[in-house]
Amino acid sequence: MSMQDWEIVIGCEVHCQLDTQTKIFSGAPTTFGMEANTQVASVDLGLPGVLPVLNEKVIGFAIKAGLALECTINQVNEFARKNYFYPDLPKGYQISQAELPICEHGKLDFFLNGQSKRVGITRIHMEEDAGKSSHLSGKPISLVDLNRAGTPLVEIVSEPDMGSADEVVAYLKELRAIVLYLGICDGNMEEGSFRCDANVSVRKRGAELGTRCELKNINSFKFIKDAINYEAFRQVELIEAGGLVRQETRLYNPDRGITFTMRTKEEAHDYRYFPDPDLPSIVISDEELEAIRKELPELPAEKRERYQSSFSLSVYDSEVLAADKHVAQYFETSIDAFSKTPKITANWIINEVLRETKASDVGHFTITPTRLAGLIALLDDKTINGKIAKTVFEKMLTTAASAEEIVSAEGLRQVSDSGAIESVVDRLIEENPDKVEQYRAKPKMLGWFVGQVMKAMKGKANPAIVNDILVKKLNEEPK
């Protein structure tokens, strides 16, 4: 069989837990990792007679997501009940949105391997999360913890516009960066704050859409990629062997690298959505919408563009810097402190800073952006050369001293005095006539001389001047 003959078609549903203090319809806290059933109010239990009251933050957060994804905001929208029985949903229905979600018809543009890609956003709706159930093997019971029940979510539904696992991962990374920039979700995939379901189907190139399977609750970018690739392969193999893909929900087993049918009781899914009579229509005024629009921060795509146009950074550099808002902030603060050589600052952050710290922790990195700017300023005015700068950087990791203080205290200032360099060069030429001979035949030998001068001057010589003097002297006619 050949995957070449087949097209993969993927759409995503992403659940983002909104970063609020309390639940969507109750005042219970949303803190993760607390003892079971200690973050619960009567509304979350679905006790008789309780009424949901909407958390004011939720609407604003959902609108921000919608605006960032260029959606139409439905200024009148509705909550609806999605009815089903499951023990982690005490009311017997989930409050969600059906016919009139808060946002529709958006799009997300991103880059993959230098190519621009657009994915349509079908809709974004607000809803409440369910509780969490666990199953004890060998016992006839399941256990339910309702701490998560009622946590506010937005579900972001994409069009089936993606054709490979790599596209899905790029889409998700961009989407995650956006919700983090917006400050509406902490993006923590392990804790389930950012969860992806992928609808995967395959078809012969150009043919009608095939039957899709839903891959549910995959909690890392790597697993998403592996799960989609496995699932597409499975479907192609099945069809080529004469079988039919059954529409179903599948889970991914990362240990075995396979997807498998989620075992559920056989039942028709019929959620019988209807408008929730407990919650009047949500009406968003033009003024509210404009106020939220004004609060929107600069988003990754805009930053990338600005970094390229204002600082002449490459596509790659701008992508790395803009991918995480903390890194972007670090870069911009550093540029504010020393603005002459943004490309050099970018290189130092990408190659050195991000080797020492995780992107998300860069805000707490011991070398603050201002300290880094101090180091780069010394490089720029040729107080130190690039090699010594790396040494100073290493030292900055373990002390609070500024680059300048370290350079002064350790005598690391670059030697640009041509007299001092010349005397080293003269001695070197005198002591190594054989190497000078070799140089005449093989100009690449210059590197050996540069190395020797640097070694003699403890790495502090100005490399450009060393180079000039060496070339001049080595090419002089022998006396």
Add this chain to the structure above:
Amino acid sequence: MIDRSEVVKMAALSKLELGEEEIAHHQDTLGQILDYIKTLDDVDTTGVQPTIHPIHLELLLREDVVDGVLSREDVLKNAPQSQNGKFAVPKMIGDT
């Protein structure tokens, strides 16, 4: 009258077990209700927006401030069975 299969499906969705007699009974009574509601089909609703809420109320919002958390003891008070601070329920098939 509605189909027997529709009654069976609704019973399943509501987690109800109905006997043959009950199914027949509900076929009859639910059918009557639906026939009655059908009266509305006679009204010409061309150009009329669907009514989502019959009474127009303003949506009230709450501040994002912690309030009304129950003790775990109270949360579990009505549970017929609990274990390790969690509700214990008949085993659900699935998930893992």
